[in-house]
Amino acid sequence: MLLSLNTATIKRATLAEAARLCVEHGITGIGPWRDVIEGAGGAAAARTVLDDHGLTVTTLCRGGFFTTPDGVDDTRRALDEAATLGTRELVLVVGGLHAGSKDLPAARQTVADALEQLVPQANATGVRLAIEPLHPMFCADRAVVSTLGQALDLAEPFAPHEVGVVVDTYHVWWDPDLFAQLKRARGRISSYQVCDWVVPLPADMLLGRGHVGDGHIDFPPITRAVLDADYDGYVEVEIFNQSIWDTPPAETVATMVERHRLID
Amino acid sequence: MLLSLNTATIKRATLAEAARLCVEHGITGIGPWRDVIEGAGGAAAARTVLDDHGLTVTTLCRGGFFTTPDGVDDTRRALDEAATLGTRELVLVVGGLHAGSKDLPAARQTVADALEQLVPQANATGVRLAIEPLHPMFCADRAVVSTLGQALDLAEPFAPHEVGVVVDTYHVWWDPDLFAQLKRARGRISSYQVCDWVVPLPADMLLGRGHVGDGHIDFPPITRAVLDADYDGYVEVEIFNQSIWDTPPAETVATMVERHRLID
Numbered sequence: 001m002l003l004s005l006n007t008a009t010i011k012r013a014t015l016a017e018a019a020r021l022c023v024e025h026g027i028t029g030i031g032p033w034r035d036v037i038e039g040a041g042g043a044a045a046a047r048t049v050l051d052d053h054g055l056t057v058t059t060l061c062r063g064g065f066f067t068t069p070d071g072v073d074d075t076r077r078a079l080d081e082a083a084t085l086g087t088r089e090l091v092l093v094v095g096g097l098h099a100g101s102k103d104l105p106a107a108r109q110t111v112a113d114a115l116e117q118l119v120p121q122a123n124a125t126g127v128r129l130a131i132e133p134l135h136p137m138f139c140a141d142r143a144v145v146s147t148l149g150q151a152l153d154l155a156e157p158f159a160p161h162e163v164g165v166v167v168d169t170y171h172v173w174w175d176p177d178l179f180a181q182l183k184r185a186r187g188r189i190s191s192y193q194v195c196d197w198v199v200p201l202p203a204d205m206l207l208g209r210g211h212v213g214d215g216h217i218d219f220p221p222i223t224r225a226v227l228d229a230d231y232d233g234y235v236e237v238e239i240f241n242q243s244i245w246d247t248p249p250a251e252t253v254a255t256m257v258e259r260h261r262l263i264d
Numbered sequence: 265m266l267l268s269l270n271t272a273t274i275k276r277a278t279l280a281e282a283a284r285l286c287v288e289h290g291i292t293g294i295g296p297w298r299d300v301i302e303g304a305g306g307a308a309a310a311r312t313v314l315d316d317h318g319l320t321v322t323t324l325c326r327g328g329f330f331t332t333p334d335g336v337d338d339t340r341r342a343l344d345e346a347a348t349l350g351t352r353e354l355v356l357v358v359g360g361l362h363a364g365s366k367d368l369p370a371a372r373q374t375v376a377d378a379l380e381q382l383v384p385q386a387n388a389t390g391v392r393l394a395i396e397p398l399h400p401m402f403c404a405d406r407a408v409v410s411t412l413g414q415a416l417d418l419a420e421p422f423a424p425h426e427v428g429v430v431v432d433t434y435h436v437w438w439d440p441d442l443f444a445q446l447k448r449a450r451g452r453i454s455s456y457q458v459c460d461w462v463v464p465l466p467a468d469m470l471l472g473r474g475h476v477g478d479g480h481i482d483f484p485p486i487t488r489a490v491l492d493a494d495y496d497g498y499v500e501v502e503i504f505n506q507s508i509w510d511t512p513p514a515e516t517v518a519t520m521v522e523r524h525r526l527i528d
Contacts, residue, residue: 102482104438137400141463174404175400176410201401
């Protein structure tokens, strides 16, 4: 599997810096976040930068947050940006409970309804809605979709080119049903993302992710199952970690390349 | 459902203090931890204290940690202590990955093997092995059993009076399969424990639990499903939270009683 650099891993870098680091380290894929695209002058300008460096855009991160008032409209804008960037995969973090509500089934229904609203535009733009199940510890505030099985249930009413799923080791590694669901995910895997589970988690649990090999996840069996599900895309390294962000980006990218061998 | 006070909720109190607070607040059940029992002079001495206060011992916390060298032997001692205390339910936190290992299936197999070793003693003592699925964020270091479904799979080879499951709202509230699994749990529910999911989690994620009503969990539907699964025991309030531990125990117990109405 070829490596892709998710820009969140080197949060301080501009798009141009990230693109240059990719080229210098032999990385041919990049998964940008929308704030980095905006910082580069928008999707059209960003695409020029990425094309100039010969990079494949593996995903755009992210749309979603459907349980907030602007979620669907913001995702419509993200679909257009993804199309302009030339990626076929828009990662969705679906959102947590509605503000002031404890009604988990209602939040999940809102997500299903949003997908139905967005699929026509996904088709029109040629961009897939890629549902990312987030670790259950983010259920209240970030994503009421917590397992790959749940993401696949939401995707099932739609064609595989319309709605896909993101498999991020950090979010799914613990799931006793993971390997059964990966079989079921054939044709639906939009992105394979990796980072490691490190304990203890830091105060901000969003930032507890580690370089591949620094934590407790056994990557090769998961990678094999992803490949067995006919995934033929890149493996995207996405790490949220304050101490990695405080490291010079070139050093982080070098580590990422060095750890590639541990993924499969 | 009658209230039971899990002694972890008022961690600073001795067993005698906890027992007195129960009587003063009209609570008739108590779920002690083993360190509190030890502090009271052992199981026989503790039972005298609890009998003197007319308290029902709803659970003993805890055995398990089967992936550590002493796990099975320690759980044998805990089964004896539970029998001496007169409770039928020994809560098990099954343990995380083996030290230095990333082999999750192997850790889960170790748990299954440990149960098989322990069931004869459970039968002999009349104490049930009560598997507690812990939130997936504890998978690496505390419990490789993360869902109620997984706990029931482990329990299934044994009779319902031999191996049961603990339903703790904090650990299971996010699970999209929760209500289906609660139906399946009929006759197996050893304990129903409650506390709330509060965000953001604190630095020590073990201590992020809140009083019922302070967080994001919708308790009544879960309580109804537990009752529908023929559970006729107490509801045990177990909260790990540094600021609650820093509160005078009498105040904590008063809050717990006041929040009872929010559970069902």
